[in-house]
Amino acid sequence: xxxxxxCFILIILLVFIGLIPMEVDSKSNVxxxxxxxxxxxxxxxxxxxQSKQADNALQGRVYSWxxxxxxxxxxxxxxxxxxxxVSEDGLIWTIKLREGVLWHxxxxxxxxxxxxxYQTLLDSKDKEELTFKRKKDVKEIExxxxxxxxxxxxxxxxxxxxxxTEPLGTVRIVPEHIxxxxxxxxxxxxxxxxxxxxxxxxxxxxxxxxxxxxxLDRFDDYFEKAxxxxxxxxxxxxxxxxxxxxxxxxxxxLFQPSKTQVPQLExxxxxxxxxxxxxxxxxxxxxxxxxxxxxxxxxxxxxxxPLLLNPKIRRAFDYALDKQKxxxxxxxxxxxxxxxxxxxxxxxxxxxxxHEYNPEKAIELLKGEGFTSFITEKIGxxxxxxxxxxxxxKLIFRLALLSNGYAWHYRESMPFMTKWLEEVGIGLVIExxxxxxLGERMSLEGENPCDFDLFIWGWTPGYxxxxxxxxxxxxxxxxxxxxxxxxxxxxxxxxxxMTQINEKERLETINKMQKIILEEAPYIALxxxxxxxxxxxxxFDGWVQRNGDGTVFNNESYLEVVSKAPIQKSEDKNQETxxxxxxxxxxxxxxxxxxxNPTIWAVIAIVVIGFIILNKKEKR
Amino acid sequence: MNLKYFLRKLIQSLITxxxxxxISFILFRAMPGDPVSMFVKSDGMDPQxxxxxxxxxxxxxxxxxxxxxxxxxMLLGNFGQSFSFQKxxxxxxxQRLPNTIILALGxxxxxxxxxxxxxxxxxxxxxxxxxxxxxxxxxxxxxIPAFWLGIMLLSYFGxxxxxxxxxxxxxxxxxxxxxxxxxxxxxQHLILPAMTFGLAITGRYAMIMRGALLDIFTEDYMITAxxxxxxxxxxIRNHALPNAMLPMVTVIAISxxxxxxxxxxxxxxxxxxxxxxxxxxxxxxxxxxxxxxxFLIISLCVISAxxxxxxxxxxxxxxxxxx
Numbered sequence: 001x002x003x004x005x006x007c008f009i010l011i012i013l014l015v016f017i018g019l020i021p022m023e024v025d026s027k028s029n030v031x032x033x034x035x036x037x038x039x040x041x042x043x044x045x046x047x048x049x050q051s052k053q054a055d056n057a058l059q060g061r062v063y064s065w066x067x068x069x070x071x072x073x074x075x076x077x078x079x080x081x082x083x084x085x086v087s088e089d090g091l092i093w094t095i096k097l098r099e100g101v102l103w104h105x106x107x108x109x110x111x112x113x114x115x116x117x118y119q120t121l122l123d124s125k126d127k128e129e130l131t132f133k134r135k136k137d138v139k140e141i142e143x144x145x146x147x148x149x150x151x152x153x154x155x156x157x158x159x160x161x162x163x164x165t166e167p168l169g170t171v172r173i174v175p176e177h178i179x180x181x182x183x184x185x186x187x188x189x190x191x192x193x194x195x196x197x198x199x200x201x202x203x204x205x206x207x208x209x210x211x212x213x214x215x216l217d218r219f220d221d222y223f224e225k226a227x228x229x230x231x232x233x234x235x236x237x238x239x240x241x242x243x244x245x246x247x248x249x250x251x252x253x254l255f256q257p258s259k260t261q262v263p264q265l266e267x268x269x270x271x272x273x274x275x276x277x278x279x280x281x282x283x284x285x286x287x288x289x290x291x292x293x294x295x296x297x298x299x300x301x302x303x304x305x306p307l308l309l310n311p312k313i314r315r316a317f318d319y320a321l322d323k324q325k326x327x328x329x330x331x332x333x334x335x336x337x338x339x340x341x342x343x344x345x346x347x348x349x350x351x352x353x354x355h356e357y358n359p360e361k362a363i364e365l366l367k368g369e370g371f372t373s374f375i376t377e378k379i380g381x382x383x384x385x386x387x388x389x390x391x392x393x394k395l396i397f398r399l400a401l402l403s404n405g406y407a408w409h410y411r412e413s414m415p416f417m418t419k420w421l422e423e424v425g426i427g428l429v430i431e432x433x434x435x436x437x438l439g440e441r442m443s444l445e446g447e448n449p450c451d452f453d454l455f456i457w458g459w460t461p462g463y464x465x466x467x468x469x470x471x472x473x474x475x476x477x478x479x480x481x482x483x484x485x486x487x488x489x490x491x492x493x494x495x496x497x498m499t500q501i502n503e504k505e506r507l508e509t510i511n512k513m514q515k516i517i518l519e520e521a522p523y524i525a526l527x528x529x530x531x532x533x534x535x536x537x538x539x540f541d542g543w544v545q546r547n548g549d550g551t552v553f554n555n556e557s558y559l560e561v562v563s564k565a566p567i568q569k570s571e572d573k574n575q576e577t578x579x580x581x582x583x584x585x586x587x588x589x590x591x592x593x594x595x596x597n598p599t600i601w602a603v604i605a606i607v608v609i610g611f612i613i614l615n616k617k618e619k620r
Numbered sequence: 621m622n623l624k625y626f627l628r629k630l631i632q633s634l635i636t637x638x639x640x641x642x643i644s645f646i647l648f649r650a651m652p653g654d655p656v657s658m659f660v661k662s663d664g665m666d667p668q669x670x671x672x673x674x675x676x677x678x679x680x681x682x683x684x685x686x687x688x689x690x691x692x693x694m695l696l697g698n699f700g701q702s703f704s705f706q707k708x709x710x711x712x713x714x715q716r717l718p719n720t721i722i723l724a725l726g727x728x729x730x731x732x733x734x735x736x737x738x739x740x741x742x743x744x745x746x747x748x749x750x751x752x753x754x755x756x757x758x759x760x761x762x763x764i765p766a767f768w769l770g771i772m773l774l775s776y777f778g779x780x781x782x783x784x785x786x787x788x789x790x791x792x793x794x795x796x797x798x799x800x801x802x803x804x805x806x807x808q809h810l811i812l813p814a815m816t817f818g819l820a821i822t823g824r825y826a827m828i829m830r831g832a833l834l835d836i837f838t839e840d841y842m843i844t845a846x847x848x849x850x851x852x853x854x855x856i857r858n859h860a861l862p863n864a865m866l867p868m869v870t871v872i873a874i875s876x877x878x879x880x881x882x883x884x885x886x887x888x889x890x891x892x893x894x895x896x897x898x899x900x901x902x903x904x905x906x907x908x909x910x911x912x913x914x915f916l917i918i919s920l921c922v923i924s925a926x927x928x929x930x931x932x933x934x935x936x937x938x939x940x941x942x943x
Contacts, residue, residue, distance in 0.1 A: 043704055043705055046706075130672075131669045131672050131676070136668075191706055209705045209706075209707070210712055210715055210893070210898075212891055213788065213790070213793075215793060231793065233792045237787060239891065242891060243787075245786055436906055479668075
């Protein structure tokens with residue numbers, strides 16, 4: 001039996017060898033396909049329903065808008081629209097469409113498709129159960145009319161300052177000949193496995209949110225110059241280390257490395273690593289839910305610490321934090337020090353007031369509020385000296401610390417922040433939880449409404465600042481607001497900037513709003529964090545980095561990137577194998593045969609020797 | 621008599637499944653956070669839309685009516701619609717389960733072969749250097765976390781030697797011309813994950829095998845066999861091994877049930893699109909119907925594996941008689 005067993009093992013070894021790839025065909029430059037490593041896979045191909053950020057990977061390539069942002073200049077330009085004009089009162093927009101635009105199925109796009117798309121949203125406006133994602137974007141629109149085949153007219157009820165950004169740049173135009181047959185409910189429930197758009201790429205086969213590879217083929221009849229690459233592949237990695245290895249191995253061409261992986265990549269000439277200033281805000285937020293009848297007092301239902309309603313105490317937090325150190329040490333220099341609400345990535349909309357790190361000032365502010373004496377408290381097993389006032393109120397607060405993967409820098413910032421705050425006499429009790437749990441703690445309903453003191457969390461606003469500004473308006477309490485901040489002046493300014501078509505006037509208003517938030521400090525902007533992106537420069541050329549230090553994961557990159565290897569046209573790709581082997585190996589060093597590998601030879605030798613010995617024994 | 625035993629075991633299994641169903645219902649709802657609050661924060665969903673979604677998902681109903689709906693639907697075989705994938709849960713699981721089974725089978729075959737072999741070698745060389753070495757490495761491999769072992773294997777065999785693909789189940793962007801090509805591609809991708817997953821179980825199997833054999837070596841019939849003058853190898857093969865298989869079968873059957881759940885780490889490292897990665901995703905997204913579906917499948921695997929082990933035991937061990 002021992003012999004039979006050995007034979008069995010040897011056979012298994014042989015099978016394994018048979019399975020070892022003779023050519024590593026996953027290397028990309030042979031086939032002119034761009035491979036992107038991602039950590040979150042799109043789940044939804046339906047442009048009408050709620051989309052996660054990850055869904056843009058698909059929808060952003062497949063569909064087009066009326067306007068889009070030029071990645072190089074950050075200015076708005078026409079996408080499906082060729083031109084637009086607005087009446088003097090700012091109410092009537094006339095939009096001229098491009099002619100000769102084709103849908104992926106070959107049909108022609110015309111004004112009917114645009115009218116259909118917008119009319120669908122308008123029809124759903126008053127029906128709460130219809131969860132169209134973009135219906136809030138058309139709130140101001142009264143009606144949309146077709147003037148001729150390539151012109152539409154939109155009438156607004158009030159002027160909207162950023163109309164070209166939203167809705168023109170946010171509502172994806174869908175084909176009437178596909179969606180027109182459905183009712184509104186059916187549209188929402190349609191899973192749209194084979195999305196038809198006008199964008200530069202189309203889904204290969206059909207989309208399945210459970211796959212871990214999404215392939216998008218070039219759309220040859222794209223209304224502008226079609227992409228150079230044949231297709232792009234989004235490849236899901238559940239593990240960042242594996243993604244890193246796959247990138248080094250040449251299996252993917254572009255990904256976001258973590259800061260510890262960067263030094264290794266920077267040494268290699270094949271790769272380029274760039275710092276990306278993503279439009280992200282990380283803030284320390286406070287529970288400032290106040291009584292609408294008496295704004296100085298805490299809301300009777302709130303379970304937060306009432307001391308945090310005092311803006312001076314909140315401001316003391318700000319002075320106590322050495323944010324530059326967080327950027328340097330925690331973010332590894334990839335980011336900007338936070339000060340105002342609108343992040344630096346919003347360009348001109350960001351109000352640049354440098355952060356003042358001044359513990360003395362923080363102490364002064366706290367003393368001014370009566371917190372002059374100290375008391376020693378046990379926090380997390382340590383003795384901490386915290387300030388207290390004559391009423392016995394102590395400066396100890398609970399801080400919700402998120403455990404989610406994206407929150408790694410919150411957790412790394414925490415020890416620093418705890419130390420700095422303790423130095424001015426503020427104690428922090430850390431409460432670890434995940435984002436979903438914190439979301440529920442912030443709920444205004446239930447047994448313990450609004451049960452938190454402070455937290456670190458972030459937003460990813462676009463370039464247009466109205467979204468991030470809206471987060472702290474009063475009507476977002478119970479909605480998006482996580483600080484429950486309410487300030488009548490701020491709300492008024494918010495509504496004003498919405499209608500200010502003159503950019504200069506609008507900027508002034510927005511600056512005023514940012515100043516209010518800085519001084520009142522319902523949010524303390526810790527930093528605007530960026531990220532690293534790494535891509536291959538040995539195989540592809542023509543990467544476009546968005547406006548200086550933006551992302552290379554953008555439409556223009558995908559359109560312009562070009563393979564450095566001689567590209568075989570798709571029709572003679574099948575003949576690839578006819579080429580002499582020497583030429584193939586020249587083409588790509590990585591496609592070396594596995595038989596050049598000594599390990600393989602060693603294993604084969606062992607197997608052969610094994611069989612010989614076994615045979616000999618039998619003869620004996 | 622045997623039928624009675626069979627029925628009793630079956631009813632026990634069914635009751636266990638019902639308890640699992642109930643616990644998983646309570647557990648996931650007791651978990652703080654809901655699926656919709658996530659959307660509002662991380663994806664900037666309109667809060668109005670969020671409220672409408674809560675209604676659509678039936679999350680506004682009181683818990684007991686949610687439970688009744690849940691049990692009723694489960695009995696009808698309807699696992700519900702996944703919140704995040706917008707697809708029936710059963711479809712999602714049906715797509716993922718075969719992938720995990722392929723991985724688990726690969727790992728099991730690997731570990732059964734090597735586990736039994738190493739265990740036998742160690743036991744028959746008890747106390748010698750080779751025993752110490754094998755036992756030590758079995759313990760070592762058993763103790764290594766799968767994600768670390770996976771990364772190590774991956775960076776050596778995948779990156780340094782370029783022998784095997786690193787991630788996923790198929791080569792991205794490759795058009796499979798034939799079924800054979802597809803099979804070959806998947807098999808290549810299976811090597812590393814199956815090895816990683818298999819190595820951990822190998823250690824356990826080897827130790828159990830060794831222990832079982834050592835027990836048997838002290839039995840009287842072994843001495844009898846020796847006294848009859850049989851060759852040592854013959855004794856081990858024909859007298860010790862069949863008896864040592866008894867505990868092995870139980871361990872293997874039970875661990876077959878757990879592999880579906882146990883593959884989480886391995887699947888994550890190699891981005892293998894199986895039940896493990898699905899579980900993590902469902903958990904992050906608070907996708908209750910999907911979570912319940914996955915947990916039910918995992919429990920079903922464990923319960924049925926135990927059930928099968930009980931039945932096999934009855935046949936394999938004629939000494940045991942059940943009332």
